[in-house]
Amino acid sequence: MDLIVDSFISAILLVISLDAEMVVIVGVSLKVSCTSTVFASLIGVPLGFIMAFGSFHGKRMLITVLNTMLALPTVVIGLFVYAFISRRGIFGVFDLLYTQNAIIIGQTILIIPVVTAFTIAAISRIDERYRKTAKTLGANRRQTAWVIFREARFGIVAAIIAAFGRVISEVGISMMLGGNIKGFTRTMTTAMALEYDKGAYTLAVALGIVLLTLSFGMNLLFHFFQGRVRSQ
Secondary structure, eight states: HHHHHHHHHHHHHHTTTTTTHHHHHHHHHHHHHHHHHHHHHHHHHHHHHHHHHHHOTTTTHHHHHHHHHHHHOOOHHHHHHHHHHHHHHHTGGGGTSHHHHHHHHHHHHHHHHHHHHHHHHHHSSSSSHHHHHHHOOOOOOOOHHHHHHHHHHHHHHHHHHHHHHHHTTOOIIIIIIHHHHHTTOHHHHHHHHHHHTTTTHHHHHHHHHHHHHHHHHHHHHHHHHHHHHHHH
């Protein structure tokens, strides 16, 4: 019990003092997570919009596959990307393995289904009368799509926030593709795993506090935008 209390107190002091090593680790985590979230949003939002707004053969099956990918383990994605970017892989010449770019690629693949599925859900909630009214007023397909997009904007923002919350706490991809290199690819989750193995709990607990704070903030934002969706 004393070990837990002492570690927690030391961790609080470490967070307050903005320990240099901790700041670097948090910075790497935020950089790769924010970048992958941006890339996933640029792909997932338009894809989700097309799937929700359009009508095509196999749409239901595609959505089923997409929902299945929401539960895809991070280690599976890590193994898949590793096969492509390792020295023997197709993209081995680019030396991506054990870099931040490799983590970003893996994390982007991880959360594209999240952004897409949540975007589809957000757009599907929009009353069909919005589309009919826009067409009645003479709006073309692009203008009608813009009306739907504006009405679903809070739900889409919530989708992006949920994706960031998913990716900031993942460990498998960061460990397999980043290699947990100090000051370069070491993220909060991989550093916590390493410190635990070393038996050094202070930094691990400090990073856990930071991670929980970030996750709590993301959840608050998510519920805020979800509330705005329900109030529309």
